[in-house]
Amino acid sequence: MRTDPRYWEIQQFYADHMHLLDSGDTAGWAATFTEDGTFVPPPPRPAVSGRGNLAEAAALAAKERAEKGETHRHWHGMVSVRPGEDADSVRVTCYALVFVTPAGGAPRLHQSCVCEDLLVRDGESWLVRHRRVSRDG
């Protein structure tokens, strides 16, 4: 049960990362992955690689949410940070919840997931090199 002094940086990173996604800044969100970053969502959705493809997939999802009038909020929590292969990478396992609020309606819990990330340092912050999300149930 090792711990990592960069813990708070990872929390700050996830906050900014999800604020970008949930606010619809999908290009900004894609830029928080490495240029060749890969996102492996729960099946049957296929893996997506590269900032261009990540931005495109996120923009499509954002458009669907907007058409439905829904607000999505991604919460990462119970964040466990492990050293990566070198000083500039970390392995993270955390829980992820998605809360959805329809226009004029009450919020609901939409998904409970586990997220496994390989993050790499990018100056003062971090980028996602690889993400695998497993959906409960």
Next chain:
Amino acid sequence: MRTDPRYWEIQQFYADHMHLLDSGDTAGWAATFTEDGTFVPPPPRPAVSGRGNLAEAAALAAKERAEKGETHRHWHGMVSVRPGEDADSVRVTCYALVFVTPAGGAPRLHQSCVCEDLLVRDGESWLVRHRRVSRDG
């Protein structure tokens, strides 16, 4: 995507701040705002300024919860901390959830919000100078 070394202090502050509110210590909660602190809740509720008015508004809400037999739990998460105008202030954007449990009943998700705070240093801790809460949906 700048980060701030005072990140953990802010998390500790929010924990104490919400424990005070949810436990019904409304005067203690109001004392975690600056003397002239302002809370701008989601419309149509009006803005409230000053510790006395904040304590009064919180006490009224606590009384209503007690009469209904409800327990409220405020969760802040996905906390993004940015430097403020000077070394003793920070700007925070975070998500906020409110969970409500009726006496003898099951908990439910009541609200999903975004909270934007201006916090100022107060010795070893922080105070809220200005808060704006936007409710999803």
Next chain:
Amino acid sequence: MRTDPRYWEIQQFYADHMHLLDSGDTAGWAATFTEDGTFVPPPPRPAVSGRGNLAEAAALAAKERAEKGETHRHWHGMVSVRPGEDADSVRVTCYALVFVTPAGGAPRLHQSCVCEDLLVRDGESWLVRHRRVSRDG
């Protein structure tokens, strides 16, 4: 409203602690208590003391979840850390949520609780010496 520099270690500890429990590694989870650690759950469930008994109780609960086909996720949040009796112990008060997802189904909020822990240092990490959980409602 004192704050504690070991704050991030506690968050990392809780993440690992709950990942062990929720993944069914109940012996691993019990090992994150002290040898004589005590868990006082909400009534009417009785207090459990000692790693062997903790592992046994957790294994029984894990077996029940598995038979139902449910996934449980324990979230600690709004974590307030206070100094303990000496430099190697801390008192924590936090909120705890339990989300349950049935096989093939949608997740639901199962419980909202308050958790009060006495944690003691164990080398680079921490152990639970005493835990009391109060369930809302």
